[in-house]
Amino acid sequence: MFKTLKNDLPASIVVFFVALPLCLGISVASGAEPITGLIAGIVGGIIVGGASGSKIGVSGPAAGLAVIVATAIGNLGYENFLVAVVLAGVFQIILGVFKAGIIGYYFPSSVIKGMLTGIGIVIILKEIPYFFGLDKNPEGDFAFLQVDGENTLTELLKAINALISGNFDYGATVIAIISMAILLLWGNVLSKKGKIFKLVQGPLVAVLVGIIYYFVTKDSNLALSSEHLVSVPVAESLSGLKDLLTFPDFSAITNPKILITAFTIGLVASLETLLCVEATDKLDPDKNVTPTNRELFAQGTGNIVSGLIGGLPVTQVIVRSSANIQSGGKSKASAVIHGFLLLISIITIPNVLNLIPLSVLAAILFIVGYKLAKPKLFMQMYNSGFKQFLPFIITVLGIVFIDLLWGIGLGLAVGVVVILIKSYQNSHFLHIEGEDVDDGKVKMTLAEEVTFFNKAAILKELDSLPENSYLELDVRKTRYLDNDIIEILEDFAFKAKERSIDIKLVSERGTVENPESFIEFFKLRPKTS
Known part of the structure; x- marks a missing residue:
């Protein structure tokens, strides 16, 4: 993988610039200490990056898991939560062994889009108080009902009242607005102007400006207090880094809540990873195909390691992966090197990390949330019809007003x-091709697959046939006919005699007039592929 190092090294630096503030922000949004997100980023880069079969995918803590993580930490405590992360990793490895890499295809796209959109909305709503330096409660409580008895709407109303009355933190608000402007300018204008603006990412610039702002305004009315800054534990040396780690309490492994949480994390992390794999493979200019079962094994290994040393759960992440692709990454070396860069930053510049304003991270998460919940997506889903829009909007509302699982x-x-x-x-399952009222002839063609879902529709059509009519039933295209449907036809054959209805059964074996028994006929019918 080092043959393309000249491409991968610059790409790894870009990914590091993107990952550093996102690791911090997602850990804050998940209600955990900032160090936990950095640990997950390191594991996602070094462990998962090395074990993965993806050449351009990058793993780390994901915003899509923030809802589950925040709720689990609040209910279980962090040490017990880590047990769930380890078990989730084991579950993912089992999925990989049993070749469950296709699991993502069994979730309707409308629900998946609703899940991501709901997560985006929740991230935005929860970060609004921190954008203005208002909420002093533990960050990242993503359930609708807060730990202090408040809920999302009341917290927002308090924020609005504070803004109207002027009782918000001016310093936090000013730097949050500046950071938002930088991110929008960088993403929409400057990134298209030159390579330097792609090499140096907007989130990193926003973080650096936030640190400069802290020093410039230190003795002014716009100064930031320590409670509005990131708090990363400082290790004096590499050997002292182990003191920053939290370890799981395996004595609680039989707790049913831990097992449920582990299953939830494993399932959602696997689904988010598989969706990201599909997206990154489509973006990859070299058109590499990622082995999904191996990816589940790699992600499971990463979650076991992350859980054992106190990190958040990891998934493959589309933001970092797309940054890697856009920066010219060619092999997994870029993901691995970015993990080592994160490790070096914890050891060498932790004091610098502790100068980052929380409101800057809130601005970064606003952008993340917006990308997950773009307004135009709602119109696209609405225009797709109620089959797509209804599951989509119900999923969104359930996540926003209850929680992710609901x-x-x-x-x-x-x-x-x-x-x-x-x-x-x-009509795919039941197609009435034509009906001549004068001679009472009706032709009914059954679809290629007819299941018990179609019982009501077929029974309704058969019961509506008038007396003295003639039914031509065509099953030549039918390759699967549920036993429930055969029983309906058997009953109809008996009733047809009483109603003077003649039946002509057309199959690949020929034509049968008024068959004595549909059950016997389909038993003798040769199986087809």
Whole structure:
């Protein structure tokens, strides 16, 4: 992987610049200490990057897991939460061994888009108080109901009242607005002007400006207090780094809440990783294909290591991966080197990291949240029809007003209901080709696959046939016919005699007039591929 080092080294620096503030911001948003996000970034780079089969994917702590992590830490405590992270890694390895790399394809895209959009909205809503230096409660409590008895809406109302009355932190607000302007200018204008603006990323510039602002305004009315700054524990040496680590309490491993959390983290992390893999492979100019089962194994290994030394759970992350691709990364060396750069930064410049204003990280997370929940996506989903929009919007509302699991569960449930409704209505399963009222002839063609979902629609059509009619039932295209449907046809054959309805069954074996038994006919029917 070092044959392309001339491409990978510059790319790794860019990824490091992107990852450093995001690791800090996501740990804060997850209700954990900033060091935990950095540990996850290091593990995602060195461990997962080395074990992965992806040449351009970059792993680390992900905003998509912030909701679960924040809730789990609040319910379990951090040491017990780490047990869940380790078990989640084991679960991911099992998924990889059993070749579950295709699991992402079994979730409706509308629910997945709703999940990411809901997470984006929650990130924005939760960071608004910190943008103005207002909320003094533990950061990253992502459930709708807060630990202090407040909820998202009341916290926002308090922030609005503070803004109206002028009782907010002016220093935190000013640097947050400056950071937001830098990020928007960098992303929308400067990044298209030259390579230097792609090499030096907007989040890093915002962080550096925030540090400069802290020193410039130190003795003014716009000064930032220590409670509005990042707080990373300082290690005096590499050997002292172990004192910063937190270790899991395996005595609680039988706690059902830990097992449920582990399953949730493992499933969502796997899903987010597989979605990212699909996206990065499409962006890759060299069109490499990532082995998904090996990726699950790599992610599981990373989560085991991260959980054992006190880090947040990791996934492959689209923001860092796309930055790697855009910067010319060609092999996994860029991901691995960026992990070592994060490790070096903790050892050499922790005091510098502790000068970063929290409101700057809130501005960075605003951009992350917006990219996940762009307004135009709502219109796109609406224009796609109710089959797409309804599960999407229910998932979003469930995540925003309850939590992530409820949102996904409600979205999936609505998606299943929509499928049942459309299955009842859909002509793909039952197609009436024509009906001549004068001679009573009706031709009914069954689809290639007919399941029990179609029972109601087929039964309705058969019961509506008038007496003395003639039904031509065509099953030549049908390759799967559910036993429930065969039983309906068997019952209809009996009733047809009473109603003087003649039946002509057309199959690949020929034509049968008024078959005595549909059950016997389909038992003898040769199997087809």
